[in-house]
Amino acid sequence: MVAPTRSKKSINGHGGSSSSKRVMNRGAWTAEEDMKLSGYIEIHGAKRWKTIATKSGLNRCGKSCRLRWLNYLRPNIKRGNISDEEEDLILRLHRLLGNRWSLIAGRLPGRTDNEIKNYWNSHLNKKAISGREKSREVEPAPPQGPAISLHKAPENSPALEEEEGGSGDKLEDGYLDPFDVEEFFNFSNEATSCQEWVSKFLELDGDLLMAD
DNA sequence: AACATCAGCAACCGCGTGCAA
DNA sequence: TTTGCACGCGGTTGCTGATGT
CATH class of the missing domain: 1.10.10 (Arc Repressor Mutant, subunit A)
Incomplete structure (x- = not known):
């Protein structure tokens, strides 16, 4: 889509926190x-x-x-044209992380959490649901929500912890955790390139599927 | 051609967290 | 310890263009 020029609501104030009487510009950016x-x-x-x-x-x-x-x-922003590979990655990451859009976006270079969230809501959500419907026909009650539960943690810090704590490898919903989650999602350690990370993830996610 | 409905997406909102004073 | 500010995140809203009737 081209840069938006539509005029959205142009109302005074911005609701909530600001008590300023100054009329703020809102809506689409020029x-x-x-x-x-x-x-x-x-x-x-x-x-x-x-x-x-x-x-x-x-x-x-x-x-x-x-x-x-x-x-x-922001520089290096990619817009639109989400590739099959990216889509697949989003699906897998979402299965793993749930609606942690910023975490998912962090592993898709040039993509923003907002874009991924929108893409999910408009495209992948249906796909994921129909996928679940299909798998339900084969085996009942697949687990809902993220395979890895997360406590909210600041960016660039060990963002993930298993619910049971420690190095236990069984997660609350019965999923097996086949890898070191903390290390895996430690974004402060960017020694490995994103490409490497992606292939590592796809490899491990494949193993996870096999284990199901 | 006119209207209704749907889909996509930019932007807004509320809330939680971290940090400094 | 408390308070206020700054920032980030996820959910939601509503406008626009596309498609259907």
Whole structure:
């Protein structure tokens, strides 16, 4: 899809937290706003979104600026044309992680959590459901939700922990955990390239399927 | 051609977490 | 210890274009 020019709701305020009476711009971003934002970030960096929002001269809230940057303006963003390989990876990761879009996006270079979430809701959700329906015909009651349960953890930290704690390899829903989850999803350790990670994941996920 | 419905997606919202004062 | 700010995440909303009737 081309850069959006549609005018969404342009209402005052942004609901909730801000008590400011200043009328904020909302809705679709214009090319001019995009230029202002990326120009400012180029010079000052993508930090302190509230400051960025005010100093850049954009009549937007910091949240809106952050979202626009992360999902649209950031360099190396891939948009659209999700390949079969990526789709397959999303399906597998979702089966493993559930709706942890940012984690899934973290393993798809150039893809954003928002894009993946949208893609899931509009394309893959149906696929996943129909897949489950089919497998239900063969064996009843497949497990719902992520095979690996996660506690919410900050980015770039050991994000995953098994529910039972420790190095136990049996997960709460009966899935076997065939690999070191903490190491596997430790994004701070980027020694291995993403390509390597993907092939490693596909390999291990295949094993997991065989074990089912 | 006109209208209704659906699908895709950008953007908004509320909440949780981390951190500094 | 408490409080407030900044940030990130996931769910939801609603606009637009496509498709169907």
